[in-house]
Amino acid sequence: xxxxxxxxxxxxxxxxxxxxxxxxxxxxxxxxxxxxxxxxxxxxxxxxxxxxxxxxxxxxxxxxxxxxxxxxxxxxxxxxxxxxxxxxxxxxxxxxxxxxxxxxxxxxxxxxxxxxxxxxxxxxx
Numbered sequence: 441x442x443x444x445x446x447x448x449x450x451x452x453x454x455x456x457x458x459x460x461x462x463x464x465x466x467x468x469x470x471x472x473x474x475x476x477x478x479x480x481x482x483x484x485x486x487x488x489x490x491x492x493x494x495x496x497x498x499x500x501x502x503x504x505x506x507x508x509x510x511x512x513x514x515x516x517x518x519x520x521x522x523x524x525x526x527x528x529x530x531x532x533x534x535x536x537x538x539x540x541x542x543x544x545x546x547x548x549x550x551x552x553x554x555x556x557x558x559x560x561x562x563x564x565x
Contacts, residue, residue: 455496458516463488475499477517 474482485491
């Protein structure tokens with residue numbers, strides 16, 4: 441079974457707290473499991489299952505370190521709440537071009553940007 445670049449989905453109890461996990465077969469024939477959003481948290485194994493077990497151990501160690509240092513354990517993006525608002529700084533020439541495009545389309549700059557982002561971004565409910 442070739443799992444190179446495929447994401448394994450955890451369906452029961454999630455030992456990874458909703459972090460996205462990828463498992464890859466590396467060039468040495470070992471499986472590497474890591475968090476997509478925090479790639480420095482990773483583990484190897486001779487099988488995908490072993491790599492996932494080792495990643496679970498590593499994640500527990502990371503969480504214990506955060507607790508030991510009285511730091512908040514990072515929350516996976518999928519578990520956070522979002523307001524639907526954020527600020528982005530862009531080049532003023534791009535800002536101008538987008539504002540002109542929005543005006544020509546008869547919509548607000550915000551609506552134009554939202555449409556462009558929606559066309560290029562996968563969303564999950």
